[in-house]
Amino acid sequence: MVSSYDLGAIVFYFIFMVLLGLVFRKQVSNTSEYFRGGGKMVWWMGGASAFMTTFSAWTFTGAAGKAYIDGFAVVWLFVFNIVGYLLCARIFAPRFRQMDVVTPMEAIRQRFGAKTERFYTTIYTVTGLMGGAITLYAVSIFISAVLGWDIQFSIIITGLAVVLMTVTGGSWAVVSSDFLQAMLIVGISIVTFIAVLNNVDSVETITSHWEGDTLWTGMGIEIHEVFLLWVGAILIQRVIDMNNIGQSVRFLCVKDSAHARKAAYFTAALFAMGSIMWFLPPMWAAGSLGPLSEMYPQLGDKANQAAYLSVVQTLLPAGMVGLVVSAMFAATMSTLDSRINFVTASFIKSIYKPILNKKATEAQELRASKIATAVMGLIVIGCALFLNELRGISLFSMMILFAGLVNIPMMIPQTFCMFVKRVPDWAGWATVIFGFCVSIISNNVFNAQWVSETIAVPMTGRELGDLGVVITQFMHAILTVGFFFATMLFYKEPVGERKEQVELFFRNQSTPIVSPNGMEQSDVMQFTVLGRLTLVFGGVITAFAVLPNENSFYFAICGLFIMVVGGAIYFQRRNGVTTKVTSKLV
Numbered sequence: 250m251v252s253s254y255d256l257g258a259i260v261f262y263f264i265f266m267v268l269l270g271l272v273f274r275k276q277v278s279n280t281s282e283y284f285r286g287g288g289k290m291v292w293w294m295g296g297a298s299a300f301m302t303t304f305s306a307w308t309f310t311g312a313a314g315k316a317y318i319d320g321f322a323v324v325w326l327f328v329f330n331i332v333g334y335l336l337c338a339r340i341f342a343p344r345f346r347q348m349d350v351v352t353p354m355e356a357i358r359q360r361f362g363a364k365t366e367r368f369y370t371t372i373y374t375v376t377g378l379m380g381g382a383i384t385l386y387a388v389s390i391f392i393s394a395v396l397g398w399d400i401q402f403s404i405i406i407t408g409l410a411v412v413l414m415t416v417t418g419g420s421w422a423v424v425s426s427d428f429l430q431a432m433l434i435v436g437i438s439i440v441t442f443i444a445v446l447n448n449v450d451s452v453e454t455i456t457s458h459w460e461g462d463t464l465w466t467g468m469g470i471e472i473h474e475v476f477l478l479w480v481g482a483i484l485i486q487r488v489i490d491m492n493n494i495g496q497s498v499r500f501l502c503v504k505d506s507a508h509a510r511k512a513a514y515f516t517a518a519l520f521a522m523g524s525i526m527w528f529l530p531p532m533w534a535a536g537s538l539g540p541l542s543e544m545y546p547q548l549g550d551k552a553n554q555a556a557y558l559s560v561v562q563t564l565l566p567a568g569m570v571g572l573v574v575s576a577m578f579a580a581t582m583s584t585l586d587s588r589i590n591f592v593t594a595s596f597i598k599s600i601y602k603p604i605l606n607k608k609a610t611e612a613q614e615l616r617a618s619k620i621a622t623a624v625m626g627l628i629v630i631g632c633a634l635f636l637n638e639l640r641g642i643s644l645f646s647m648m649i650l651f652a653g654l655v656n657i658p659m660m661i662p663q664t665f666c667m668f669v670k671r672v673p674d675w676a677g678w679a680t681v682i683f684g685f686c687v688s689i690i691s692n693n694v695f696n697a698q699w700v701s702e703t704i705a706v707p708m709t710g711r712e713l714g715d716l717g718v719v720i721t722q723f724m725h726a727i728l729t730v731g732f733f734f735a736t737m738l739f740y741k742e743p744v745g746e747r748k749e750q751v752e753l754f755f756r757n758q759s760t761p762i763v764s765p766n767g768m769e770q771s772d773v774m775q776f777t778v779l780g781r782l783t784l785v786f787g788g789v790i791t792a793f794a795v796l797p798n799e800n801s802f803y804f805a806i807c808g809l810f811i812m813v814v815g816g817a818i819y820f821q822r823r824n825g826v827t828t829k830v831t832s833k834l835v
Contacts, residue, residue: 254796258571259578261789262433263406266582267413269422269429272778280614281351284594285420285502288346289771292508293818294779296515298427299499301583303330303491303516304434306388308527309577310554316528317535317556319467320459322476327524329484331517333491338513344667344758345497346509352594353494353501353663359754360494360666361677362747363603368678370599372655373495374592378625381588382632388581389633404633407578411585412626416619423586424502425779429786430579431519432814436790436807437569437576441557442526444564444803445533455529458536469711479715482722486657493663498591504771505764531556538563566798572790572807585629593621654692657725658684665733670755674747676736684729691721773822780819787811 281287308327315323348356354373358366389403414422449455456464466476490496500509534556538544541552544559561573597618602609609617662680666672697716701708708716743751768776791808794801 252567252570254566254568254793254798255571255574258568258790258793259575262572262575262578263410265429265786265789266426266579267410269414269426269782272422272425272782280594280597280611280618283420283615283618284351284590284597285498287771288349288501289504289769289775290424290502290508291772291775292503292511293515294424294428294775295499295503295508295512297431297519298424298502298583298587299334299512299516300519301427301431301434301580302496302499302587303520304431304523304580305384305584306577306580308523308580309557309573310388313528313531313557314551314553314555315467317531317541317553320456320464320532321528322465322467324524324528325480325483326487327520327527329487330491330520331524332484333487334513334517334520336488337492338510338517341492341497341667342500342509342513343506343761345494345500346503346506347758347760347762348494348497348501348754349757349762350501352598353497353591354595354599356494356497356754357663357677358599359750361662362674362750365674365677366599368681369495369659370595372659372681373595376655377588377592378628379632381585381629382636384581384584384588385629385633386636388577389637400637401634404630404637407581408585408626408630408633411582411589412623412630414582415586415589415626416622420502420590423590424499425782426579426586427583428779429783430576430583432783432786432811433572433579434576435519435522436787436810437572438523438526439810440565440569440803440807441530441561443806444800445530445560448537448564449533452529455533455536458532467711469709470715471709472706472712475708475712475716475719478719478723482719485722485726486718489657489660489664493660494667495660495663498587498594504769505762507763527557530560534559534563564800565803566800568793568796568798569803585626589622589625589629593618593625596621596625654688655681655685657722658682658688658729661725661729662733665730667758669734669737670751671740672733672736673740674743676733679736680729680733683732684725687724687728688721691724692717695724696720768822776818776822780815780822783815783818784812785815787813787815 312323312326348359350356350359354366354370357369385404385408389400389407393400393403414426445455462473463470466473470476500512503509503512534541538559541555541559542549545552545555548555558570558573561569597614601617601621602614606613606617658681661684662677666677697708697713697720700716700720701713742748787808787810789808790811791805793804794808
C-alpha cells in the first residue's frame with residue numbers, strides 16, 4: 250500500500266503542473282503563441298517535448314512487463330526511436346521548422362490542397378480524441394490499482410488537470426511541462442538503475458535469468474528469421490512514425506532551423522540514455538522477486554506490467570512510488586495535452602477559420618481556441634469514462650485496431666511528400682484509403698496464420714504475433730509506398746493559387762531560418778522561468794531526503810540531478826539580449 254509520503258509526492262506534482270498554465274498565460278497573445286509558442290522556443294524545450302510526446306506510460310508498464318518476460322527484446326523498439334530521431338535531426342527537423350506554418354495541417358493544405366487537409370483533420374480528430382481517451386483510461390486502471398482510487402475519480406482528476414493546464418497556458422504550458430516531466434523521468438530512471446546495481450554483483454546476475462539467445466529474442470522464438478524480420482519491420486515503422494508532417498509540431502515550436510536539429514539530437518540522446526536504464530530493473534525483478542501475480546493480485550493476468558513498480562517498492566524509500574506514479578501521470582499528461590493541443594489547432598486553423606468564421610479576428614480565434622481546447626478535453630474525459638463502462642468490450646479493441654490500421658497509411662504520404670513534388674493533390678488522401686485496404690488485407694487475408702499454413706511450418710503464438718507485424722509493415726513499405734509513387738503517372742502541373750501554394754511549400758522548407766547570435770528576449774524568459782521552476786521542482790524532491798525514511802538519499806540523488814539541470818539553465822540567462830530579428834519572418 251502507498252504511504253503518506255507517496256500521496257504527498259503525487260499531490261505536489263499535480264499542483265505544480267496545474268500552476269504551469271497560470272505561469273505561462275501571459276505569454277499567449279495570439280494563436281501562433283497558443284499552438285506553437287510563436288516559434289520562439291529553444292532546442293532543449295522542443296527536444297524534451299518531442300521525447301515526452303513519443304514516450305508514454307506504456308514504457309513503465311507494458312514495455313517493462315515485456316522486459317520482465319522477454320529480456321532485451323523490447324529494447325529494439327527504443328533503439329529504433331534513436332535511429333528515427335537521428336534521421337530526423339539530419340534531414341527532417343530543419344525542414345519541418347522551415348515549413349513556417351502554425352499547424353501541421355496548414356502544411357498539408359499547402360502541399361495537397363484544402364480537401365486533403367479536411368480529410369486528414371477529420372481522421373486526426375477522431376483518432377486523436379479516442380487515442381487520448383484510451384491513454385487516459387489505460388493509465389487510470391493501473392493507478393487506481395496501485396493507489397486504491399476509484400477508476401472514474403482517476404480519469405476525472407487527471408483529465409481535468411490536463412485541460413486546465415492546456416487551456417490557460419497553451420503550447421507554452423504544454424512544452425514546459427514536457428520538459429519538467431522529462432527531467433523527472435530521467436531522475437527516477439537514474440536512481441532506480443543505481444538501486445538495482447547496488448543490489449547485484451554484476452550485470453550478468455540480472456541477465457542470467459535468460460539462457461542463450463532468449464536474452465535478445467525473448468521467449469517463444471524458435472524461428473530466428475521471424476525475429477530478424479520483426480526487427481526490420483519495427484525499424485521501418487519507427488522511422489516513418491517520427492519523420493512525417495503530422496509529427497512536426499514540436500519542431501514548429503522552436504526558434505530556427507539549427508534549434509530544430511539540436512532538438513531532434515537531444516531527443517535521440519534521451520532515448521539512448523533511457524534504453525540502457527529502463528529495462529534492467531524489470532529484468533532484475535524477473536530473477537530476484539517472487540511472482541508478480543502474488544504481489545499485485547488486483548492486476549490479474551496483467552501483473553507483469555507492475556514489474557518496474559515492484560522494483561521501486563522493493564528497493565527505494567517510501568515516497569518514491571509516488572514519484573513513479575507521478576512520472577506515469579507525466580507521460581500520460583504529455584500524450585493527452587499534446588493530442589488536445591494538436592486536435593484543437595487543426596480544428597481552429599482548418600475548420601473554424603476557413604469554414605465556420607472566415608472573418609474571425611485574431612482575438613476571436615484565440616478565444617475560440619481556448620473554448621475548443623476545453624471542449625476537446627472534456628470529450629476525452631467523457632470517452633474515457635465511457636470506455637470504463639464498456640469494460641473492454643468491442644469498441645475499445647476496435648479503436649486500437651483502427652488506429653493501427655490507419656496510422657502508417659496516414660504517415661506515408663506525409664513523409665514522402667516532403668521530397669516528391671510531381672504527385673497530384675489527390676495522392677494525399679487516396680494513398681491513405683489504399684493503405685487502409687492494405688492493412689485490412691494484411692490482417693485478415695494474407696496474415697501470419699495464412700503464411701504458417703501455406704508454408705506448412707507451425708509457429709508459436711509469439712512468432713505469429715511478430716510475423717503479423719512483419720507482414721503489415723512490409724506490405725505497406727512495398728504496396729502503399731508504391732501506390733504513392735504510382736500516382737506520379739497522373740500528375741498534372743497545378744495552376745493559379747494551387748501552384749503558388751505548392752511552390753511556397755517547397756520553397757519554405759528549403760530556406761533556412763537563422764536567428765541572430767546571442768539571446769533574444771524570449772530566450773531570456775525561457776531560461777529564467779524554466780530555470781527557476783526546475784530548481785523549485787528539484788528542491789522539493791530533494792527535501793524528501795530529510796524525512797525519517799530508509800534509503801532517503803535516493804531522493805537527494807533524484808532532486809539534485811534536477812536542480813543541477815535547473816541551475817545550468819537559469820544561469821545561462823546572463824548571456825544578455827540581442828535584437829529580435831531572423832532571416833525569415835516567423
